[in-house]
Amino acid sequence: MSGETRNDFIRQIVRDDLSSGKHDRIQTRFPPEPNGYLHLGHTRAIWADFGIAQEFNGACNLRFDDTNPAREDPEYVQAIQDDVRWLGYDWRSLRHASDYFDVYYLAAEKLILDGNAYVCDLSADQVREYRGTLTEPGRDSPFRGRSVEENLDLFRRMRAGEFADGARTLRARIDMASGNINLRDPALYRIKHVPHQNTGDAWCIYPMYDFAHALGDAIEGITHSLCTLEFEDHRPLYDWCVDKVDLAGNPQLLQPLLDRGLPLEAGKPRQIEFSRLNVNYTVMSKRKLMALVQEGLVDGWDDPRLPTLQGIRRRGYTPAALRAFVERLGLSKQNSLIDFSVLEAAVREDLDASAQRRMAVLDPLGLVLTNLPEGHGEVVAFANHPKDEAAGQRDVPFSRELWIEREDFMEQPVKGFHRLVPGGEVRLRGIGIVRCDEVVKDGDRVVELRCSLDPETRPGREGANRKVKGTIHWVSARHAVAAEVRLYDRLFKVPDPDDDSDGRTYRDHLNPESRRTVQAWLEPAAVDVAPETRLQFERLGYFVADRKDHSPQKPVFNRTVTLRDTWATRA
């Protein structure tokens, strides 16, 4: 959908800012903290940040908000870049908040000089006491009145490493009585004698999010800084930082960056908040995803059951489907829990159009065509895609002994069953109509069906037009290739695993049947494919050759999603 037709509240703002001349070009940024993998929830932010910039001929930066070295890791820096690219986006400029540490420091000194910040010696516990509560105002820190000289001296000594972690902070001097707790003299810098993944041992003080993020946006000339709802009441602080430092009006503060060849593009950004993306039957918080991985409840960050982008990719979802999904939801400020069926519909739509068809049997039942000679063999040409001739054809070997899906036969059929029954007829996909003459059983278990193929119903013959109620898929037993097929289902049994109001947590709601592995039989043309090849196994669903484990010698497929099944949902 184009920028002309999409009209969410953020696009309206952007459009207005462009037409009013407030901006002649827009600049956004996607600012992940490199402390975990990207997940489905980030897709909306990525789509908004990169997509809106793209639509309005602007640009988007990828900026790592790496201001807390204690919990960040370069492993994530690479993975995040890979995921963003996989989703189909690219950035104008790759930045790190840590690129700006010199500027942040200069900005902090300016704040001190202007009387807008002070060094506070209160401990973390004391700060909490002084902060007040949601309904009671806080009290001024006893250090709030320090002179500019003393503040400057202390701050420089903080930087020089003279003090221990937690001994002092640099605080904004705003309003300890504000109803907005973020404005009660928030910390701007804290002491952390921790090496940084990017800057090594250069710093032992690190800026806080509110300060660093606001200035980072200002430095990069971000026009529209999009973020989620929980930052709404940080906006006054965001604006305070931008305005009090005023990088655009004090370009000398940017000198360290200009010296390194970065462009001068400081401006005044506007923060706009939208609601997070939540999807039912899953969890999206980094903390919970981390726990699932670390406790071995799933098989790593790219487990196909996880909503991580890595997991979703391995599951077989396509970037186009993900983009279509978030686009369908749009942007708003309402808290929401999206039904996973919207996601499934988006993948099915994409895969129906793009995935070639093959036949596979997941739960085999032998079927013998008794009126075919022993050793009978032929190849039958099948279209690779019912709606796309350009996808070409493939040869499918056919013989006297076949595997069919066990659930496509019922000895005592329920009403409405369209498939094979004793004495009944069904069409074998691409072959013709067969009649079930005999059911071979071992005790209660059906072990083989002996059938006859009506030669007049082979494709091309007049009888081929005869109508039968059902068509089933099959593979030639002699030619079938064994494959490992992983059948995935939702990770949680309940729609809202985050809801622990009844005392039960997401851990209690794990779906024990979220993964089932079977040995399946594939037609030969399904086997010799590259990892990440997506196929529809007819009448079963969409499957992907596993990105890591699949090879033609040892085929491994993951079920991305089943086909829509109006019969099964009725039964």
Next chain:
RNA sequence: UGGGGGAUCGUCUAACGGUAGGACAACGGACUCUGACUCCGUUUAUCUAGGUUCGAAUCCUAGUCCCCCAGCCA
């Protein structure tokens, strides 16, 4: 009377004082060599109460409910 946000079909979302529309879901039906796809149809919504207006989801007033905030996390 702490501050900040939000309330439209079951779930998302549109409307910018002028026919409450779309998607997903559900339910019927048509088509079908995939019980898929496609097509057609149906059901279901403006938080409440007042007010302004020829006309209100939209504007005003008063309520109700839900979400976020008391990290030296982001």
